[in-house]
Amino acid sequence: MSGSARRSIALPASALLVAAGVLSVAASAQPYAISVVGIMVLGAAHVLLATRYLAGRVVGAVGESTGWLLAAFVGAMMVVRVASAWSPALGQRLELIGSMTIIAIAAWLGLRGRARWLVLAIVVIVAFSSFVHVPWYWHVFSHSHNLIPLVFLWDWARRHRAGTGLAFTVLNLIWACGIPALILAGVFDGVINSAAPEFVSGLIDPAFVLGSAAPPHADPQLAVRFLVSFTYLQLMHYVVWMVFFQVAGRSEIGALERRFPAIAGWRFGLIVAAISVAIWGVYAFSYIDGRAIYAILGAANVYLEQPIAVWVLLAALPARATTGLVRRIAATG
Template structure:
């Protein structure tokens, strides 16, 4: 399948793979200790400080790096569907909003499969699997949104894995490091390895500010697990992965994937240079004020705005895994 070449994402010359591995190791250790001791604080304060900023910077990277995929009718249809999801999130209390978001989310995935898969059999199999999954999500919507929250924090692994293909040496060590913090550390947390160090009672005031401990936990743990030790472990997992998620999009990609930024700026000159950072910082400041005055309202607004970066990454990944996305003729 003929595709347009993706821009290079080579790291800056002074960032050796060994240095990157060491930095990720140190950062992950600090993030883990903080998430263990103050899981609610890390989750709530991290979202207020870096939520909007990482949205802007992630969209900048994805649009620059995968501009050959996000074009034409494919991009237009995705934006229409994701805008529908945003509207559903703005009215979360209505009876139809959650089912509608679930259906629109699966349509986004279906578009990604249809666009990326060219052979009839794999395409049909993928769409059938999505149909079965959609039935399960509609039957158990609370489980669907908990799964989606955690899945979003795993997505950087795929972008980091793809970024590493341009490393001339040290690729295996770099990728192994990403697997360690994305998969191994959360597995150890869920297994209870770090239970003696979990300090969920130390930030109870933050949990109360966010609507109460049970409400906070319910966003990251399935309903059947809320009264078990796994609920707090899942909150710790989310706090840890969310922190690392922000590290990837706010520090790593802007510094070590500058070619993607340059590609984006050629297409969107209005956000050249520091303007994207200023936009993200301004959004973060406004969100922090809203959180302080009305946390529930702030969370709803953030969830709506975040729809674009949260859902746009999935069809891009599907297109990449399927072989690179649309041909020039299809854009």
């Protein structure tokens, strides 16, 4: 790597590593409070900002029919999350089916020849295994969602910092995988506060917060470590979508705004503010209801990023293995 290439990734990589150091300590000190309050205060805004970048990333590459298909995917999954509010067990299974379907269709649209059938077979096997172990599927799903930004960080460096994609990704793996591994190994135990503040207990059962991050049947100490790891990665998730890509992804955001000027500039800020305030209003009456409404909105981020992440990863394959959709995505930005 040349000296100019090293300098081109030094600032963004250093900024993310510094943020990781600070936020890992914060998450260890107050995992319950940050997990509960963070999603309440920043959740809606992060979903909308992430969705804006994701849509801008592919707006110049997808055709009208594929664009409508993406919108239909997202809309359907939002409906599924409405069902989850009424019947969590049914909703979880429907969402599992929907997620696997989206990934399979995205791979089918992005690949050519026998590779399509190979990936489809893999998705079917994963889906079947997940149905057999639904609690484990949701544990892996919840934590892996916080790691999806790694795909887009690699993609950004590949396009905007020529020759630095691999190096930038390796540096990001330090905060995305290295620090969580240290947390789970017990290195942070000396600074972890395992007690939930009283105000958290007034909003939601701390056992629910712990259980949502811990693997099934985990002992209390391991469960708290998983909560700290999840809370830390949740904070980094916010940093990447709400700060990094809003600054470094100006070209992608600009592409979306040129296509849809009605949501450009201050108008988008107004939308973010209005939706955030509305959801905060629901939280004010009931934290559980606020989380349910947020989860419905959150489907936009989760199920838009899945197919786009598939296409972005497929862009690393030889052109002969992929369709025009993937080649256009690889060439844009």
